Amino acid sequence: MADPQGPGSDIEIRSLYKIFGPQAARHLADVRAGMGKEELNTRHGHVLGLQDINLTIPAGRITVVMGLSGSGKSTLIRHINRLIDPTAGEILYDGADVARMSPADLLEFRRSKTAMVFQKFALMPHRTVLENVTYGLAIRGVGARERERTARHWLERVGLEGFEERYPNQLSGGMQQRVGLARALANDAEILLMDEAFSALDPLIRTDMQSILLDLQQELHKTIVFITHDLDEALRLGEKIAILRDGRIIQQGTGESIVLRPKDDYIASFVRQVRRGKVITLGTIARAAPPADTPVTLPAGTLLEDAARALTLAETGRVNVTDAAGRHMGVATLARMVAEMIEPQDDDEPASIDDGDPSVAA
Amino acid sequence: MDLIDFPEMSRGASRALRQTVDGAFRDFARAYGETLEAIFAPIGHLLTFLETLMLDSPWTLVLAVICGLVAVMSRSWKITLGTALALLAIGYLGMWEDTMRTISMVVVCTVLAVAIGIPVGIAMARSDRLRGVVTPVLDLMQTMPSFVYLIPVVMIFGLGRVPGVIAVVVYAIPPMIRLTDLGIRQVRADLLEAADAFGSTSWQKLKDVQLPLALPTIMAGVNQTIMMSLAMVVVASMIGVRGLGQPVLQAINNQYFTLGVMNGLAIVAIAITFDRATQAYGKRLQKHLEAGHG
Known part of the structure; x- marks a missing residue:
């Protein structure tokens, strides 16, 4: 599913395990045999960070890894540039296994292929904004004039023109994280790792930053791995979402597929808070039928809230739905939209709802 | 059984112990004394060079250079003016020459302490095992009465300036090492992680992140080292170091109250000058930390 416009390859994480402790390798077999996190901790004093992670991170897209604190999401993202060494497993990128790279190759990989944005910004307090943004380029040995030009360009893109010489x-926090984003983008890496990048920001500023990221991504097509504990953020940003709990991926797929078919009660309890009209698309609820007599025609990717608004304005109850190529696909009714937007009762059977986009679902 | 007197070792055994250790050390001093003297000779040359430079130049020039340096470091006209007045008073009261000798001594000792202390501090910050070894040695160096380690130094080098410098450096270097270690260890872990994530080598991490961020703490170490070197000036004069310490020593022996106080105050004046200048410099290094939100 590589994006034709995006460079680079998918990141393939295969059978990744991480056990924290002095004799991690010795306990790997126990974990593979089914020993749980609790037992490993009480019996052997080792902490199970990740177990059997299999995840494809598609090139040129935003993949969100969601989980609560302690779920292992920060540990997982640090395996992609090997800030943390895995106990077992592979992280494949462009034909190479990051887990087995030599120190020199790893350094080169970090310098040219990845860039990272941190939850607490991690800006160097003794360097000006401009010097912070040039940091990654400086350690790669890029000339002073070249790196300053690049840094100024990216500072302008994130709206920080005129702040170059500040510390x-x-x-403010939001501005600091924009510096963090500019620093990462200046590296011109294919992979952008964002570790709870917006979690420390105020809600309004967070939404702002999400918009900046989405805007930039429209033209940059980077392979972005975004970590968050916030489902709304995950649904807004993620073209693919993986939900992590106790070091295990419990569900992955599109946001819509997760909202429509939560795999277990744990996920269902999260999903219940979501504004469904902002996640579910028209295509999901359209029924195959000949074109109806209605002035409104909308593409299948339209969110239910937007579709409902359009129908209300046009004072009609039905909409013709078209597919990506603009061909007629079916008809949806306002009543069905409203029913879908209202959160389901607990006794509702989630699986009874029409299928989402099966090509992206896990 | 006698419980009052401690069952100490016999006099003979005690004497034998002392004689053996002293004998061994004397043999060592005889065998390697000249080699060690040759190794440490450059310190003497450096000291002579600096002293000659300061004493043979016109006093106006020396005064201007010192005040200029203080002004550059402190960027404060108050501190600079204070320095100028203190030096003029020192010169008028006839202590110019001794003061210049003491300043050059302190400068050489500080340079040596920084040159040795920072690398040792860095190594200590990187290895907990090394830290475990070095820390008790530093404790020993700081608590051992300085007269005690003057003995072996004099046995090897005799009287003079070089043993004086060595004794002062031994006394003054611990804060330099400790504060370098502390400064580097205090650097936030997330900054180091960011440096790693962008592919820094460990040398780049040290040069671009750890040392700059530790610099204010390291400057506090330099300040401490200068103060301790000055405190050792009087003790060092006992083994032949010339400067402000000698008149003080003379004053103690002969009960010359005024002489003692005057030279003592001269030491204080230099100490305050050095202290204010280095502290102002250290504060300026931290300026970026004080700036509030914009």
């Missing part, structure tokens, strides 16, 4: 402490 990070003089900026």
Whole structure:
């Protein structure tokens, strides 16, 4: 599913395990045989970080890894650039296994293929904004003039023109994270790792930053791995979402497929808070039928809230739905939209709802 | 049984112990004394060079250079003016020459302490095992009465300036090492992780992140080292180091109250000058931390 516009390859994580402790390798067999997190901790004093992670991170898309604290999401993202060494497993990118790279190759990989944005910004307090953004380029040995030009360009893109000579402490949190984003983008890496990048920000600023990221991604097509504990953020950003619990991926797929078919009660309890009209698309609820007599025609990717608004404005109850190529696909009714947007009762059978996009679902 | 007197070792055994250790050390001093003297000779040359430079130049020039340096470091006209007045008073009261000797001594000792202390501090910050070894040695160096380690130094080098410098450096270097270690260990872990994530080598991490962020703490170490070197000046004069310490020593022996106080105050004046200048510099290094939100 590589994006034709995006460079690079998918990141394939295969059978990844991480056990924290002095004799991690010795306990790997126990974990593979089914020993749980609790037992490993009480019996052997080792902490199970990740178990049997299999995840394809598609090139040129935003993949969100969601989980609560302690779920292992930060551990997982740190395996992609090997800030943490895996106990077992593979992280394949462009034909190479990051887990087995030599120190020199790993350094080169981090310098040219990846860039990272951190939850607490991790800006160098003794460097100006401009010097922070040039940091990644400087350690790669890019010339002073070249790196300054690149840094100024990206600072402008994130809306920080005129702040080049300030120190990070003089900026607000949102502005600091924009510096963090510019620093990562200046590296011109294919992979962008974002570890709870917006979690420390105020809700309004967080939404702002999400918009900036989505705007930039429209033209950059980077392979973005975004970590968050916030399902709304995951649904807004993620073209693919993986939900992590106790070091295990419990569900992966599109946001819509997760909202429509939560795999277990744990996920269902999250999903219940979601504004469904902002996640579910028209294509999901359209029924195959000949074109109806209605002035409104909308593409299948339209969100239910937007579709309902359009129908209300046109004072009609039905909409013709078209597929990606613009061909007629079916008809949807306002009543069905409203029913779908209202959160289901607990006794509702989630699986009875029409299928989402099966090509992206896990 | 006698419980009052401690069952100590016999006099003979005690004497034998002392004689053996002293004998061994004397043999060592005889055998390697000249080699060690040759190794440490450059310190003497450096000291002579600096002293000659300061004493043979016109006093106006020396005064201007010192005040200029203080002004550059402190960027404060108050501190600079204070330095100028203190030096003028010192010169007028006839202590110019001794003061210049003491300043050059302190400068050489500080340079040596920094040159040795920072690398040792860095190594200590990187290895907990090394830290475990070095820390008790530093404790020993700081608590052992300085007169005690003057003995072996004098046995090897005799009297003079080089043993004086060595004794002062031994006394003054611990804060330099400790504060370098502390400064580097205090660097936030997330900054190091960011440096790693962008592919820094460990040398780049040290040069671009750890040392710059540790610099204010390291400057506090330099300040401490200078203060301790000055405190050792009087003790060092006992083994032949010339400067402000000698008149003080003379004053103690002969009960010359005024002489003692005057030279003592001269030491204080230099100490305050060095202290204010280095502290102002250290504070300026932290300026980026004080800036509030914009």
